[in-house]
Amino acid sequence: MLEIENLQTGYGRTQVISGVSLTIPDGAVVSVLGHNGAGKTTLLRAVVGLLKPMAGRICLDGEDISALPPHRRVDRGMAYVPQGQQSFGQLSVMENLQLVADGRRNGAERVAEALDMFPALRPLLARRAGLLSGGQRQQLAIARALITDPRLLILDEPTEGIQPNIVAEIEATIIQLSQRNRMSILLVEQHIGFALQAADSYYVLSAGRVSSSGAGGAGSAADVRKAMLI
Numbered sequence: 471m472l473e474i475e476n477l478q479t480g481y482g483r484t485q486v487i488s489g490v491s492l493t494i495p496d497g498a499v500v501s502v503l504g505h506n507g508a509g510k511t512t513l514l515r516a517v518v519g520l521l522k523p524m525a526g527r528i529c530l531d532g533e534d535i536s537a538l539p540p541h542r543r544v545d546r547g548m549a550y551v552p553q554g555q556q557s558f559g560q561l562s563v564m565e566n567l568q569l570v571a572d573g574r575r576n577g578a579e580r581v582a583e584a585l586d587m588f589p590a591l592r593p594l595l596a597r598r599a600g601l602l603s604g605g606q607r608q609q610l611a612i613a614r615a616l617i618t619d620p621r622l623l624i625l626d627e628p629t630e631g632i633q634p635n636i637v638a639e640i641e642a643t644i645i646q647l648s649q650r651n652r653m654s655i656l657l658v659e660q661h662i663g664f665a666l667q668a669a670d671s672y673y674v675l676s677a678g679r680v681s682s683s684g685a686g687g688a689g690s691a692a693d694v695r696k697a698m699l700i
């Protein structure tokens with residue numbers, strides 16, 4: 471579904487990603503691991519079109535989308551949930567969902583389906599998003615992305631700073647989206663255990679390059695720790 475070929479990108483003249491190649495097959499979960507500052511978020515920003523490639527290509531279903539702006543990539547089935555559980559704090563949970571659903575075909579249905587993935591949000595629909603816990607806000611952020619009916623869901627550290635019981639719910643939902651809904655998922659994740667449990671394959675980024683990659687599953691943890699020198 472997505473092929474990144476020898477991607478180089480960064481900020482201004484500063485190159486952060488120095489030749490990354492990565493493949494996400496249809497319906498697969500691909501985890502990207504790496505230390506702080508390795509370039510994980512920068513890679514995701516390039517995939518969704520918020521950063522231009524300095525070199526290399528990004529292909530979706532065989533088509534080079536490197537020059538497409540972010541909204542055209544969303545039209546083609548990409549959804550991006552950035553780090554930090556972003557939502558409109560002054561608006562209610564329902565209003566946050568409605569904002570994405572408005573003007574979309576089957577908007578109401580899509581909201582209901584997103585809430586089915588995160589039933590814990592149902593009793594909170596009237597609450598201001600700014601009053602939610604970090605974990606609830608993350609669930610809302612992913613639910614908003616699901617309303618766009620993505621084929622490729624891109625998640626930046628969805629479990630960062632979240633209490634363990636909600637981490638488990640988010641993890642279960644991600645695995646369910648991939649296994650039941652056949653959604654492809656690109657996941658940046660700090661928890662090596664979850665990143666590998668959920669993943670069909672993994673890539674470790676070090677200083678903007680892939681230092682290790684392989685099949686997902688708990689059996690790869692030793693290789694990942696070695697690549698990350700931990």
Ligand SMILES: Nc1ncnc2c1ncn2[C@@H]1O[C@H](COP(=O)(O)OP(=O)(O)OP(=O)(O)O)[C@@H](O)[C@H]1O
Nearest residue numbers: 481484486504505506507508509510511512513553
């Ligand atoms: N807007 C920016 N302008 C200039 N440099 C940036 C910008 N954002 C990030 N960087 C630099 O790019 C490098 C990679 O940052 P990035 O956020 O992609 O890393 P990361 O692997 O996602 O780290 P973390 O786990 O801390 O989120 C870092 O050296 C960072 O300082």
